[in-house]
Amino acid sequence: MQLPKKILVIRFSSMGDIIYTTPVVRCLKQQLPGVEVHFLTKPAFRYIYEGNPYVDKLLLLKDTLDATIKEIKNEGYDCLVDLHSNLRTAIIKFRTGIRSYTYDKQTIKKWLSLKLRKQLLPPVHLVDRYLKAVAPLGIKNDNKPIDYFLKHNYSLTDLLPATHQDGYIGFIIGAAHFTKRMPNEKIVSICRQLNKPVVLLGGKDVKDNGVFVAEQAGDLVYNACGMTSLDESVFLVSKAKAIIGFDTGLTHIAEAFNVPIASIWGSTIPELLGVQPYKIDHSLVAGVSISCRPCSKYGLAACPKGHFKCMREIDERQIVDFVGERQAI
CATH class of the missing domain: 3.40.50.2000 (Glycogen Phosphorylase B;)
Incomplete structure (x- = not known):
């Protein structure tokens, strides 16, 4: 041939x-x-x-x-x-x-x-x-991570307050569908338990969610949702000590930088689509085993059962412990 x-x-x-x-x-x-x-x-x-x-x-x-x-x-x-x-x-x-x-x-x-x-x-x-x-x-897997190339040279001093420039955990709180997102109250709870600087990341669609979380979680949490371009958000992901995120593109892009990732799954499961964290050194896939999960390949606007247990019952401690073990700030 x-x-x-x-x-x-x-x-x-x-x-x-x-x-x-x-x-x-x-x-x-x-x-x-x-x-x-x-x-x-x-x-x-x-x-x-x-x-x-x-x-x-x-x-x-x-x-x-x-x-x-x-x-x-x-x-x-x-x-x-x-x-x-x-x-x-x-x-x-x-x-x-x-x-x-x-x-x-x-x-x-x-x-x-x-x-x-x-x-x-x-x-x-x-x-x-x-x-x-x-x-x-004749193509073979080179066993290297995914690629993402930043478009510009950014500076943390231009994007974050001084309180977060020496190290932070990135928490990606956006996702295309409701059932892929953790309720705001659980995000607040995790941020409080981390007791470390946290930068909330996501688009304008979750800016208000970010405002709520930052107000409830305290001064260690900075809301960057809707405040940065996508490329700037990727830069912030690349500089984070660890990433917590849902089933969304920015969480997957984080894999290009070999940052420890706690990947949180609600109504969807990574095994179905084959999109668990790829070729990174440290990762956690968090989800609960219940009879109604998965209810969708891509996520839904609301929980079909009304209880949203797939997100509400996720063990927060395993996420906090994973981040704490991997990166001390």
Whole structure:
């Protein structure tokens, strides 16, 4: 088989899923001599690959699929790597006729695992599932972490108060869906037990949550939610002594910096999607075993049972102890 010289890797969303494609892109670039690697994603996620030295060109999904397909044809790729595997990518592969390698989503097994609440999928990380798609090209896992390249040189003095510049724990309190987030009262309780400087991280959607937590938890907690850009938030993650976070993109991005991570899971479970912390030295996956969990692959707007035990019953002490054992500030 003739090895490709110009490859397009495709993954449209979401933040967490795209960040886990970075080892594939790195391995392609480093293991195929002289290969040119391009990446196609949605405009909203361009920041994940901007500045990535293993990508020669970043393509963004256009307003129409026809326009995107036209651009792909004009580029003259001799290979497509489909790491999304949905109807849109199927149409792209069919209409371009380019040789392709596709990630096996195992959709039926995932659906059955969710409905039966049984783990029918092997405990294989998403990175390794992605890499399996390019194994026919001779690509092997280099066993290195995911990649994220900061866009600018930031300073803690510009982003944090003096009380938090000498060391802090990052607590990522945002997530796309309610059932992925811990109730504010439990976040407050954990922050009080830590008794160390804590920086709350998240978007504008959880700014008010951050205000509540900071007011209730005391002066050791600083609310940065909605106050920093995403790239600045990643910088703060990279400088933290440890990270506490939910099932959300920023928590996954933290893995690029080998920071100890306490990963907290509510209605979702990492085994279903294969997104447990990857290639970091110290991590904790916190969750409770109850009959109704998982109730969703991606999270819900409310607990279907109304009790929200999957978050309310998580052992706070194990999180506090993990952070305390890993990093003394």
